[in-house]
Amino acid sequence: MICLGIESTAHTFGIGIVDDKGKILANVKDVFTTEKGGMIPVEVAKHHRNCYKDVIQKALDVAGIKLEDVGLIAFSQGPGLAPALLVGLDVAKELVKKLNVPVIGVNHCIAHLEIGNLVTGAKDPVLLYASGANTQIIAYEGSKYRIFGETLDMGVGNFIDSFAREMGIGFPGGPKIEKLALKGKNFIELPYVVKGMDVSFSGLLTNLKQKFHSGKFSKEDLCYSMQETVFAMLLEVSERAMAHCNKNELLLGGGVCCNKRLQEMAKKMCQERGSKCFIPENSLLVDNAAMIAWLGITEHKAGVKTELDIKPYQRTDQVEVKWR
Numbered sequence: 001m002i003c004l005g006i007e008s009t010a011h012t013f014g015i016g017i018v019d020d021k022g023k024i025l026a027n028v029k030d031v032f033t034t035e036k037g038g039m040i041p042v043e044v045a046k047h048h049r050n051c052y053k054d055v056i057q058k059a060l061d062v063a064g065i066k067l068e069d070v071g072l073i074a075f076s077q078g079p080g081l082a083p084a085l086l087v088g089l090d091v092a093k094e095l096v097k098k099l100n101v102p103v104i105g106v107n108h109c110i111a112h113l114e115i116g117n118l119v120t121g122a123k124d125p126v127l128l129y130a131s132g133a134n135t136q137i138i139a140y141e142g143s144k145y146r147i148f149g150e151t152l153d154m155g156v157g158n159f160i161d162s163f164a165r166e167m168g169i170g171f172p173g174g175p176k177i178e179k180l181a182l183k184g185k186n187f188i189e190l191p192y193v194v195k196g197m198d199v200s201f202s203g204l205l206t207n208l209k210q211k212f213h214s215g216k217f218s219k220e221d222l223c224y225s226m227q228e229t230v231f232a233m234l235l236e237v238s239e240r241a242m243a244h245c246n247k248n249e250l251l252l253g254g255g256v257c258c259n260k261r262l263q264e265m266a267k268k269m270c271q272e273r274g275s276k277c278f279i280p281e282n283s284l285l286v287d288n289a290a291m292i293a294w295l296g297i298t299e300h301k302a303g304v305k306t307e308l309d310i311k312p313y314q315r316t317d318q319v320e321v322k323w324r
Contacts, residue, residue: 002065003072003300004056004095005293008088009080009108010132011039011172013048015059016289017070020297022118025063027283027290030055034171045083052091059289070099074296077105078311079133085310093308105306106295108287109134109316110145112253114298115291120278122251128238128266131254131287132157135199135234137241138316140324145316148244149197149237156230157256159201163226166209167219177223178259184224188217192229197240199233231262235269248275255286298323 007014007029014029030051032044060067075092078085089105096103113127126148127138135156137149154162157174164173191207193200208226211217238250250270256262263279270277284291299306302323 001071001297002069003074003293003297004059004070005289005291005296006073006075006088006091007108007287007289007292008048008084008091009076009078010084010287011044012287013051013055013087014287014289014292015055016291016293017059017063017065018290018293018297020301022294024290024294025065026059027288028055028059028062029288039081039171041081041083044081045087048084048087052087056091067095067099070095071101072296072300073099073101073103074106074292075103076108076111076292077306077309078108078314080108080312082310082312085312089308089310102300103308104296104300104304105308105311106292106299107314107316107319108292109136109138110319110321111291111295113138113145113251114295115284116251116253116278116280118294119280119284120251122249122276122278124247125249125251125278126238126242126245126247127251127253128234128257129253130156130234130256130262132161134254136316137197137237139241139245139247140321141245144319144321147315147317148241149199152195152198152200153202154205156201156234157254159205159230160226160256162205163208166212172255174256174259177227178261180220180223181227181261183220184218184222186221186224187228188221188225190225190229192233194233194236197237199237201230204229227259227261231259231265234262235265238266239269239273242273242275248273249278250275251278253280253285257285258282
């Protein structure tokens with residue numbers, strides 16, 4: 001069976017094509033970007049509607065198949081921006097009408113974890129899921145993927161993008177901030193907010209804005225200090241979850257985990273614990289549709305059936321995991 005997956009939770013519209021053996025035949029995307037400002041949901045949805053046909057065709061060309069070869073459609077059901085999710089749902093309905101094949105909606109967060117397991121060989125990891133809107137520490141316990149720690153306010157990626165926007169360097173801000181941080185030389189003490197197993201970024205963002213506008217600190221030093229502080233927060237709660245769950249594998253997922261400094265710190269933490277650190281390639285860390293297609297196949301094999309709707313606020317631990 002070949003599954004065509006549709007990703008449209010946020011800035012990325014993607015089409016992934018994966019077979020039931022886990023071979024990724026295509027993983028194509030088109031990303032909404034700006035030079036200034038951030039994401040406006042209706043503009044993101046407009047972007048997705050304008051590009052989806054081209055992305056589908058490109059994915060079919062890369063995979064070397066025809067649309068009629070597809071036997072299953074999977075789409076991101078949530079969580080995400082409702083206008084963007086609706087585009088993915090509409091595309092799924094359009095394709096199902098043409099092909100008359102099964103369709104399944106999947107959870108975007110769990111898709112990050114399952115594609116990570118597929119490509120890295122991780123067996124039972126704690127997932128550090130760090131993306132734009134989501135920051136969660138996830139592990140499988142008691143028939144569900146449980147959240148053992150999360151942000152109390154904003155996702156770490158949105159936090160980073162907000163700081164980038166304040167500095168006027170556009171969206172997405174993460175890669176630009178990572179480059180600036182490499183030039184930072186002086187560590188500036190910033191609020192370190194870990195509350196039990198959870199983290200918080202809003203106060204840190206306010207503090208960074210104040211320091212930036214004071215003119216006393218360089219962009220480079222602020223970016224460097226921000227990364228060191230925030231990544232230490234994320235890995236503290238990740239390590240605590242590993243100890244609590246008695247697991248010896250850490251898996252990274254989400255676009256923020258493309259950051260080389262975060263990867264370096266994660267590897268060092270795992271090495272000191274005598275644990276393993278698994279990091280998928282960047283194309284599978286960021287929002288992508290191959291992970292949607294793979295989770296679609298996984299759930300379909302387990303007999304999971306879903307409604308043709310969207311769930312913008314669906315939590316990871318609301319999904320019953322029938323395939324493990």
